Amino acid sequence: MxxxxxxxxxxxxxxxxxxxxxxxxxxxxxxxxxxxxxxxxxxxxxxxxxxxxxxxxxxxxxxxxxxxxxxxxxxxRLSTVAMLSAAQRRGIASFLSGSVSLADTLQRAARLLAQITGQVAVVAAPSLARSTLRRVELVPVAAGMLLAVVITDTGRVAQHTLAVPAMPGDDALQSFVAAANDECAGQTLPRCAARVRALAVAPRFQAMAGLAQSLAAAMESMADSERAGELYMSGASSLAHQGGLADLAPLFDALEEQVVLMKLMSALSEEAPGPGGVGVAIGSETHTPGLLNAAVVTSGYGRTSAPADGAAHPQDGAEASGGTEKDGSGTSTPGDGSAPVAFVGSIGPTHMDYAATMAAVRAVARYLTALLSPGADGREGAA
Missing domain, CATH: 1.10.10.10 (Winged helix-like DNA-binding domain superfamily/Winged helix DNA-binding domain)
Structure with missing residues (x-):
């Protein structure tokens, strides 16, 4: 124009x-x-x-x-995303730092964002495929059965049962677990799977080749099994009370399609075309019939601490060209060259207050990034 x-x-x-x-x-x-x-x-x-x-x-x-x-x-043409007030930032830090677990943190983040915006807030748990391994444990649970427990750098814990025809002795099992942790610590699960398979051909673990192959397959399965049940949502009832329910009725139907929401918001957060690493899709841009009268604002949070696996994450390149951005607190955004591990977003009518919603989404995303950072206490943005 x-x-x-x-x-x-x-x-x-x-x-x-x-x-x-x-x-x-x-x-x-x-x-x-x-x-x-x-x-x-x-x-x-x-x-x-x-x-x-x-x-x-x-x-x-x-x-x-x-x-x-x-x-x-x-x-x-919103040249900048407005900063929240100092009181709001302190309130976010206090509310999120009081959580007792990762699940509690994400649920609190969803409730907080919904309260700030008066809209539907959606927070995804960190992607196992993008997380890196902190530790793996193998626990005997029954005859011929082991429980693989994977703990990631983002605090996610995933479990998978392994059928083992010949149960190894305690010493042999612990030796294998120690070797697996030495090889895999700090690596993505797909890369861990490749390294565990390499252990299967090592002479000292020849007797546990079947176990190694089963563990590798389990790690690949964990990385591929991102479920919609790992979405934390809040605010639907408050949005309903704002009026215009006839136009919003399709939106509530769309909220039930959590797999669709996860794909939409994940892709939008990775592309992050908006200012400050915030992505906005309006109406038909969502490519979702139920969201034709809605807008979606989202941002990625967390950062991978290891290079992403290109084969497993074809969209990683969308973040590779991003520059480092700061929000005044010294915290880098997910657009610093690494892909986010998950997303936080807000869904509301197309007449939403975009500037305020974008500011709130960005602030919550950055606090989640800070809380997931090693040694962080979540207070980086409160200064």
């Missing part, structure tokens, strides 16, 4: 409509904003914006409302 005044008019319409959720007229616009032109000129600009597809007029005598194209133009 070459006309800079029209750009200002469009921005004013979007801001007023987000605030009032009522069609915006030229008279009200000139009263609320210092546009430096008459109401008639603003009316002509609004008519031109309607012809160009940025605004629409729901009724002949009514004012105009933004279209999906208008919202997209508005979001793309």
């Amino acid at each position: 070459a006309n800079s005044r029209r750009m200002l008019v469009l921005r004013a319409v979007v801001e007023d409509y987000i605030r009032s959720q009522e069609p915006v007229g030229s008279g009200a616009l000139t009263k609320q904003h210092d546009l430096g032109v008459s109401s008639a000129t603003v009316r002509n600009d609004m008519a031109a914006l309607e012809e160009e597809g940025y605004l629409t007029q729901p009724h002949t005598s009514a004012g105009r409302v933004p279209t999906e194209k208008g919202y997209r133009y508005f979001v793309d």
